[in-house]
Amino acid sequence: MTAAPDTTRSVRFHEFGEPADVLRLETVPVPTPGPGRVRVAVHATGLAPADWALCRGLFPGNLPRGIGCDVSGTVEAVGADVTDVKPGDLVFGTADWAGQPLAGASDHAIMDHWFAVPEGLDLIQAAALPMALSTAYWHLTRLGLTDGTDSPNGTDGPASGRTVLINGAGTTIGYAAVQIALTRGVRVVATAGTTYTRQLTDLGAIVTTYGPGLPARVKALTDAPIDAVFDTAPANNALPELVELVGGAANRVLTCSDVASAPDLGVRDSFHEDPATFTDEERYGAFPEFAQLAAAGRFTVPIAGTYPLEDWRTALDVSLTGHARGKLLLLPSESR
Secondary structure (H helix, E strand, O other), X not given: OOOOOOEEEEEEEOOOOOHHHHEEEEEEEOOOOOOOOEEEEEEEEEEOHHXXXXXXXXXXXXOOEEOOOEEEEEEEEEOOOOOOOOXXXXXXXEEOOOOOOOOOOEOEEEEEEEEEOOOOOOHHHHHHOHHHHHHHHHHHHHOOOOOOOOOOXXXXXXXXXXXXXXXXXXXXXXXXXXXXXXXXXXXXEEEOOOOOHHHHHHHXXXXXXXXXXXXXXXXXXXXXXXXXXXXXXXXXXXXXXXXXXXXXXXXXXXXXXXXOOHHHXXXXXXXXXXXXXXXXXXXXXXXXXXXXXXXXXXXXXXXXXEEEHXXXXXXXXXXXXXXXXXXXXXXXXXXX
């Protein structure tokens, strides 16, 4: 295949602050993959609120850094000890945003976790999967809802036949979580706005609106007790009612969004789950399974829009409204 150029475009920040103020599209040297890493020609990269949190100082580390954690592309070079892929292979996964001076919003990027793109899976759809799939899967695993084993923390019993409420099922993480839970035989009650109500219902979820009065609305829809709650909705003071839904057992509620309110209520949140117990299997082990399902049209992360890499500011503006209604992706010029 054609050798990579010496330089690449990349959207990066050199200091922490508001994304619109600190991000720049720059021309930088093409990185070389180190041990256990691969370099790809980026086909698409997904943007998420997590990128803007990194710009503001979440997980501080060496600067400069890039944005775009989700990546699909063509392998160009492999580092030492990498034996499962070769140049020319199509892969999707995560950019090494913490260990490199650039990330996925580049023409070329270093990846730290990658998986083969199965036949039939579009590379743009593949780039929409990693963060939503990983985040949804490990949170549901922490609630004991992804296999037949007991939960390591909180709820007990096999996943099949239990009922989970996904609050914010119209988010990319929530939409992924609904599908994952359903594949595991879990009954799903989902809160969402009008955008995805029909799709979520067609998937097999019981759907209601979000907002005050949720326990009464859920009770009117199903007699099944709510065994666990996964909260993915933007923080909106919903946690007390979510705790009410599980009979006051706050440890059966896990939020990835309202981390500020959770501790005072006894609710579990992403940042206080024991990081020492996280494994690559928990975060990434389901990628091959759900990539195959996506290729077969049985799993998806909604895509709200795609933008040329040089139009990254437009994508940023849409994301910051909080109403993107799906994944936003950047495409380098050679990928369009």
